[in-house]
Amino acid sequence: MKNIxxxxxxxxxxxxxxxxxxxxxxxxxxxxxxxxxxxxKNVDKANSVQECAELNASVDALExxxxxxxxxxxxxxxxxxxxxxxxxxxxxxxxxxxxxGFIESxxxxxxxxxxxxxxxxxxxxxxxxxxxxxxxxxxxxTKNVQKLxxxxxxxxTPLDSLRNMIVRLNQGLQDRDALIFALADTLFLQYDKNxxxxxxxxxxxxxxxxxxxxxxxxxxxSVMDNVAFLETTQLKGSDLVALVRQQKRFQSQWTGIAxxxxxxxxxxxxxxxxxxxxxxxxSVWGDxxxxxxxxxxxxxxxxxxxxxxxxxxxxxxxxxxxxxxxEQIQNPNEExxxxxxxxxxxxxxxxxxxxxxxxxxxxxxxxNKISDTQRKNIEAKVEKWRSTVTPGASWLIYVLVLLGxxxxxxxxxxxFPKAPQPLKETP
Amino acid sequence: xxxxxxxxxxxxxxxSGCSSLTLKPGVFAWPIESVSKVNEKGMIEDNQxxxxxxxxxxxxDETQDTVNIENVTIRVIRNMExxxxxxxxxxxxxxVFAQIEGGLKLAKRILITQDGIEKPALNQRPPxxxxxxxxxxxxxxxxxxxxxxxxx
Numbered sequence: 105m106k107n108i109x110x111x112x113x114x115x116x117x118x119x120x121x122x123x124x125x126x127x128x129x130x131x132x133x134x135x136x137x138x139x140x141x142x143x144x145k146n147v148d149k150a151n152s153v154q155e156c157a158e159l160n161a162s163v164d165a166l167e168x169x170x171x172x173x174x175x176x177x178x179x180x181x182x183x184x185x186x187x188x189x190x191x192x193x194x195x196x197x198x199x200x201x202x203x204x205g206f207i208e209s210x211x212x213x214x215x216x217x218x219x220x221x222x223x224x225x226x227x228x229x230x231x232x233x234x235x236x237x238x239x240x241x242x243x244x245x246t247k248n249v250q251k252l253x254x255x256x257x258x259x260x261t262p263l264d265s266l267r268n269m270i271v272r273l274n275q276g277l278q279d280r281d282a283l284i285f286a287l288a289d290t291l292f293l294q295y296d297k298n299x300x301x302x303x304x305x306x307x308x309x310x311x312x313x314x315x316x317x318x319x320x321x322x323x324x325x326s327v328m329d330n331v332a333f334l335e336t337t338q339l340k341g342s343d344l345v346a347l348v349r350q351q352k353r354f355q356s357q358w359t360g361i362a363x364x365x366x367x368x369x370x371x372x373x374x375x376x377x378x379x380x381x382x383x384x385x386x387s388v389w390g391d392x393x394x395x396x397x398x399x400x401x402x403x404x405x406x407x408x409x410x411x412x413x414x415x416x417x418x419x420x421x422x423x424x425x426x427x428x429x430x431e432q433i434q435n436p437n438e439e440x441x442x443x444x445x446x447x448x449x450x451x452x453x454x455x456x457x458x459x460x461x462x463x464x465x466x467x468x469x470x471x472n473k474i475s476d477t478q479r480k481n482i483e484a485k486v487e488k489w490r491s492t493v494t495p496g497a498s499w500l501i502y503v504l505v506l507l508g509x510x511x512x513x514x515x516x517x518x519x520f521p522k523a524p525q526p527l528k529e530t531p
Numbered sequence: 532x533x534x535x536x537x538x539x540x541x542x543x544x545x546x547s548g549c550s551s552l553t554l555k556p557g558v559f560a561w562p563i564e565s566v567s568k569v570n571e572k573g574m575i576e577d578n579q580x581x582x583x584x585x586x587x588x589x590x591x592d593e594t595q596d597t598v599n600i601e602n603v604t605i606r607v608i609r610n611m612e613x614x615x616x617x618x619x620x621x622x623x624x625x626x627v628f629a630q631i632e633g634g635l636k637l638a639k640r641i642l643i644t645q646d647g648i649e650k651p652a653l654n655q656r657p658p659x660x661x662x663x664x665x666x667x668x669x670x671x672x673x674x675x676x677x678x679x680x681x682x683x
Binding site: 129130182 | 564566579654
């Protein structure tokens with residue numbers, strides 16, 4: 105038994121070792137050398153404080169990325185090795201900074217921002233991979249569920265796992281969106297001044313960084329991913345409202361950085377093209393998410409059995425819903441009190457309290473799809489409808505009345521028993 | 532009698548002083564492999580370990596071709612014991628050489644794959660030499676052959 109256990113441990117250990125060592129030492133050394141040479145050349149060429157900060161961050165990254173190969177590099181690169189190569193690069197950079205007259209604290213601050221930028225870029229890449237995998241899993245699972253929804257559909261269909269994946273992907277997309285705008289903000293922060301006050305060289309430098317970290321491509325990808333998510337998941341109700349909110353937030357964040365991005369492009373044609381492409385993609389996303397939202401609300405009325413004329417925007421929704429409510433109040437078909445009461449109760453309990461008043465009206469007002477006045481008007485109409493209906497008499501009420509009639513004498517006898525007879529006096 | 536004993540004793544003293552000097556243990560391992568292109572004369576030269584050698588015979592042994600030898604990239608690494616391991620892309624074998632005066636002598640030809648190694652790389656993994664080939668599982672070698680892994 106011990107021997108088997110030992111064999112298994114040995115097998116696991118040897119496979120771990122094999123996985124860990126599955127790279128060429130020569131290639132590692134060559135990569136370290138080429139990165140070192142590239143940084144060294146860029147130090148010679150550096151002219152701005154941002155470039156120095158970026159190089160500082162590059163040396164940090166080099167040190168971090170190759171720390172696991174320290175022993176190999178110390179042996180393979182003679183006489184410098186890993187430690188002295190890094191020291192030489194740092195010393196060379198300090199000399200360059202001094203030659204250019206930059207203050208150390210300024211370089212350190214921008215280096216920190218540069219490190220933040222790199223961290224954000226890495227996180228975005230990781231989220232890209234995770235989101236891509238989730239989206240593909242959701243697509244596969246959705247297809248499987250669709251196949252199963254024939255005769256074979258039952259409670260075991262993995263809807264919970266699909267729902268769970270959708271929630272995770274939605275969160276992943278939101279996190280990614282936030283990271284992209286944080287990345288763009290941090291890049292602008294490094295220059296510590298308004299774009300309009302920047303020299304052309306600085307603009308060029310910033311533009312280089314924006315392109316290097318693929319800010320605009322990332323924004324475009326975010327929009328595309330969000331549209332793909334919307335089309336794949338076919339969400340409803342509050343989930344869709346959340347997506348509309350996301351789209352609005354994204355739009356407003358883009359509106360914040362678009363003018364800055366636009367002004368750093370020295371070439372007017374490129375500027376116009378890049379910004380307008382994102383604008384039109386955002387507009388497509390907005391249209392799609394709005395269309396999905398109105399479609400979802402229209403089908404909610406149908407599912408619950410209320411025939412409100414179809415609407416495609418806030419104005420139409422308000423008009424058609426109010427007209428439906430007015431019709432119920434006026435009662436043109438002269439329905440009986442009982443029928444009207446039942447209809448109102450169904451509307452009030454299953455649609456109004458659960459969905460319209462709880463989710464949709466606050467969301468539509470918040471998203472400026474309908475105005476406060478329109479919302480109040482709808483609420484007033486519902487109240488008016490409530491005041492015009494009264495419960496009709498039913499057999500249950502007759503039974504209750506009969507029971508009441510029978511119970512009153514019984515209760516009276518119990519509560520007021522006969523007064524005791526006075527005892528006869530004995531002579 | 533005396534005349535024969537004295538020269539014999541003298542000879543024994545001289546011989547014992549010359550032949551028994553041994554330096555041990557020694558480690559000759561290179562930390563990383565040397566990667567060099569074969570020039571038109573069939574030579575490879577390395578600037579890190581400062582050696583050069585003619586590999587025409589090696590190429591002929593592997594490919595039976597002495598014409599198209601230029602620009603073949605030869606990968607060499609030396610193990611702890613001092614043996615040289617050589618291979619190249621499309622080679623079926625890893626060649627193990629021992630050092631001799633002014634050259635190398637084949638000690639072992641290790642067959643790796645009949646299809647040829649696609650992307651070879653040699654790593655120092657004392658006491659072994661590790662052979663990588665792209666995504667294929669790594670193989671551990673000694674001067675005598677494969678230690679771990681199997682022929683593909």
